[in-house]
Amino acid sequence: MRDQTRGPATNPVAATTVCVIGAGYVGLTAAACLAELGHEVRCVESDPLRLAALTRGEIPIYEPGIEELVARHTGSGRLTFTADTAVAMDGVAVAMLCVGTPPRSDGEPDLRQLGRAATEVAACATTNVALVVKSTVPPGTCEALELFVGGQAREGVRVRVVSNPEFLREGRAVWDFFNPDRVVVGADDPNLGQLVADLYPSDWPLIECSRRSAELVKYASNTFLAVKISFANEVAALCEALGAETDKVLGGVGLDARIGQAFLAPGPGFGGSCLPKDLSGFIAVAESAGRPAEVARAAQRANDAAQVSVIAKVESALGSLPGRTVTVLGLAFKAGTDDTRFSPALALVRGLALRGARVRVHDPIATVSDPAVCQLDTPYDAAQGSDALIVATGWPEYHDLDPTKLRAVMVGHVIVDAVGVTAIEPLHDVGFDVYGVGRGLATSFAPVLWRPLEWMLDAGQPSTIAARER
Ligand code: UGA
Numbered sequence: 001m002r003d004q005t006r007g008p009a010t011n012p013v014a015a016t017t018v019c020v021i022g023a024g025y026v027g028l029t030a031a032a033c034l035a036e037l038g039h040e041v042r043c044v045e046s047d048p049l050r051l052a053a054l055t056r057g058e059i060p061i062y063e064p065g066i067e068e069l070v071a072r073h074t075g076s077g078r079l080t081f082t083a084d085t086a087v088a089m090d091g092v093a094v095a096m097l098c099v100g101t102p103p104r105s106d107g108e109p110d111l112r113q114l115g116r117a118a119t120e121v122a123a124c125a126t127t128n129v130a131l132v133v134k135s136t137v138p139p140g141t142c143e144a145l146e147l148f149v150g151g152q153a154r155e156g157v158r159v160r161v162v163s164n165p166e167f168l169r170e171g172r173a174v175w176d177f178f179n180p181d182r183v184v185v186g187a188d189d190p191n192l193g194q195l196v197a198d199l200y201p202s203d204w205p206l207i208e209c210s211r212r213s214a215e216l217v218k219y220a221s222n223t224f225l226a227v228k229i230s231f232a233n234e235v236a237a238l239c240e241a242l243g244a245e246t247d248k249v250l251g252g253v254g255l256d257a258r259i260g261q262a263f264l265a266p267g268p269g270f271g272g273s274c275l276p277k278d279l280s281g282f283i284a285v286a287e288s289a290g291r292p293a294e295v296a297r298a299a300q301r302a303n304d305a306a307q308v309s310v311i312a313k314v315e316s317a318l319g320s321l322p323g324r325t326v327t328v329l330g331l332a333f334k335a336g337t338d339d340t341r342f343s344p345a346l347a348l349v350r351g352l353a354l355r356g357a358r359v360r361v362h363d364p365i366a367t368v369s370d371p372a373v374c375q376l377d378t379p380y381d382a383a384q385g386s387d388a389l390i391v392a393t394g395w396p397e398y399h400d401l402d403p404t405k406l407r408a409v410m411v412g413h414v415i416v417d418a419v420g421v422t423a424i425e426p427l428h429d430v431g432f433d434v435y436g437v438g439r440g441l442a443t444s445f446a447p448v449l450w451r452p453l454e455w456m457l458d459a460g461q462p463s464t465i466a467a468r469e470r
Contacts (some may be wrong), residue, residue, distance in 0.1 A: 007223065010201035013037050018199065019044065019088045019228040021117045023054060023059055023081065024172060025273075025339070026166050027098030027135055028123025032066055033177040035073035042088040043081050054081045062338040062365050065174035089124040094195065096164075097121070097133045102273070107280035109138065121159070122149035129159045130192055134166050136278055138285045139212040139219065142186065162187045162196045163211045165218035165285045170272065171336025182207055186214025188261070219285065223280035223296050228263040229270045231303035232400065236266035236438030237309065243446035246438030247348035266437045267305035268344035268418040270391060276303070276342045281427055306344050307344055310418045313435050316443045317414040322356030325411070327386040329379050330419070331363035338365040345392035348418070349373055360386060382410055385413035394419040403430040416440075 015038045020031040023045040031043040045051040053060045057074065059067045073079035082088050089095065099113040114135055121131060131149065133142050142352045146161040153159045163186035167469045168176040187437065188191030193208050200206075207217065232250055239246040246266060254261035279300055286293035315321050333343035340346050346368065353359050353372045360374045362382035368375060376382040379398065383389050383406055392399050399421045407413075407430045415427055422433045434440040 010344075011203045013168050014198060015039055016094060016199060017042070017092050018100055019085075019092045019121070021085070021095060021121060022098040022100070022135075023050060023060075024098065024100060025063065025170055026095070026168065028054075028059070028061060028066060028070070029063060029168055029173040029177055030096060030098055030134060031067035031079060032073060032168065033174060034078040035076070036069055036178075037199070037201070039078065039123075039199065041073070041079050042092070043079065044083065044085050044088045045081055046083060048083065048157040051081060051083050063173050064171065064336070069174065073273075073375055085120045085359070086124040087119060090126055091130075091413055092125075092129065093127055094130050094132060094199070095121045095125075096134050098166075100273075101135050101137055101277070101279055103277045106284070108421040109136070109277065109281050110282045111137065113139065114141070114145070118145050118149045119152050122152040122157075123154070124155050125153055125159060126294065129153075129160075130195055131159055131161045132196055133161060135281040136166055136218050136222070136274065137163075137215055138281055139215040141215060142211040143188075159232075160187075160189070160192055160450045161211070162192055162195055162213035165214060167218070167221065170339055171334065179375045180204055183216045184209065184217050186211040219278055219282045222292075223282040224301075224302070225263050226270055227276045227281040227299040228296055229265075229267075229275075230299035230306070232266045233269065234302050235438065237306075239438045240442060241446060242449065243442065250438075265420065267306070267394075267420065267435065268310045268348060269303040271344045271347070271386055272339065273341040279303075306349050307351075308346075310348055310390065310416060310437070311355070313416050314352070314390060314414065314445050315355070317416070317433060317435060318388055318412070321352065323358075324387040325358045325360065325385055326352050327379075327383045327389040327410075328352070328359060328361045329382065329389065329391045329398050330395055331361060331368075331375075332366040332393050332395075335394045335396065338367075339366065340366050343393075344418075348390060348392050360384070363393065366393075366398060380405055384409045386410045388414035388416065391415070391417040391422060394421045397421065401427075403427045403432065407431060428468060439445070 009359050013096045013424055017040045018034055020027050020041055020043045031041045035041045098119050099117045100111040101111055104110045142161040142163045149159050165184055183200050183462045184207045185197045186209050197206055235250055236246045239249055250264045253259055254264045281294055283293050283296050307383045319399050329348050330345045330440055331340050349359050349361055362376050362379045403426045413432050415434045416433045424440055427434050
């Protein structure tokens with residue numbers, strides 16, 4: 001199989017010098033992958049610690065494949081890091097903004113980092129520049145940003161803003177970059193749009209559109225994914241209540257090609273820095289446009305409910321939480337990343353601690369800095385003396401936990417597999433009660449819900465009904 005960190009076997013690109021602002025998950029991936037495509041990339045990072053790590057060749061994030069790419073292209077000279085935007089922007093006509101847009105408490109994204117970065121780029125530009133917004137922003141942001149930075153550039157330099165949202169998943173970002181479902185370029189001038197589209201191989205699927213359309217493609221895509229997961233969680237909850245088989249039900253639903261299997265896995269709710277943030281951003285935008293997004297709102301409520309229901313299961317299985325010891329396996333918001341932003345696993349840890357439980361945790365790479373939480377080196381150390389254990393992130397090492405070893409170290413016999421990765425039978429065989437989301441033991445009685453028995457009415461009382469109708 002082709003090495004996925006190698007440039008794709010696709011059409012070559014004309015080499016361009018690109019300045020990438022921000023070396024986070026998005027910026028560092030874009031910078032390294034653009035260098036792999038053949039561009040000269042100057043990456044600006046303002047955090048001195050992060051920059052120092054990068055210049056030493058250390059990668060400050062966990063993202064498979066990035067380390068090799070960065071090493072290859074700092075070596076080839078196509079990738080450099082600096083804190084100095086002026087140095088990076090000298091003679092450069094394409095600058096990519098890859099800064100964070102974290103959610104504010106009212107659900108709208110905080111665009112201050114974007115404004116600061118854009119101002120700095122505009123002030124440092126020595127030639128006309130396309131300011132490419134990769135960060136996820138509400139529709140209308142690129143247009144506003146262009147007006148905002150228009151006056152900051154030096155005499156004779158024109159700064160125009162293009163939307164080019166990224167669709168990378170953490171943990172698979174390099175693979176996703178080289179295997180995109182689509183490249184979206186939103187520009188008000190086709191030539192400018194072409195300049196940005198030409199950064200990518202010409203055989204990658206391209207959508208050229210207006211800037212607000214491009215911005216909305218990203219928001220709507222993440223919102224749809226959020227809705228899909230919340231729907232799956234709702235179906236799983238219903239399966240639990242009815243005693244139906246969630247894997248068969250959702251498997252059967254997903255086999256419809258119009259629906260698809262992806263993002264139908266039930267769990268403790270979606271997390272991460274993107275889906276929760278973009279869902280609330282979408283809701284806020286829809287609200288301000290006078291078109292309340294009822295489906296998106298419902299997905300948000302369902303996600304909160306999915307998180308709460310995992311704690312409720314532990315509580316119901318143990319009787320009560322205060323003074324009990326609960327192990328949580330996993331801190332990252334999903335397997336394959338060290339990111340704990342809006343992590344359902346971390347929410348579980350905090351929720352349990354808040355309800356008086358002693359919490360012991362394990363994660364292969366993510367960490368938590370909370371004095372109330374004890375983090376151990378192995379799942380079995382973390383399970384030592386516990387009354388209950390929750391699998392909260394689907395790391396591969398939790399798929400085949402040793403049931404006998406776990407049983408020997410734990411005091412209690414309750415396991416809640418919130419992400420559905422363990423085999424229930426072997427755990428059950430050594431005496432564990434296993435609960436899950438849409439699988440495992442039920443925490444409530446599944447009622448027999450017979451719908452109105454019309455056929456019996458038809459069979460038994462035809463003359464009465466007929467008489468009444470007459
Ligand atoms: C998401 C999108 O998938 C990317 O396309 C997008 O580029 C990115 O946001 C972004 O906006 O930057 P990411 O947040 O890395 O990517 O993670 P996902 O793989 O989408 O997972 C998000 C959450 O949904 C996780 O908590 C995951 O466990 C959960 N999930 C996912 C489920 O609960 N069930 C599923 O079936 C799939």
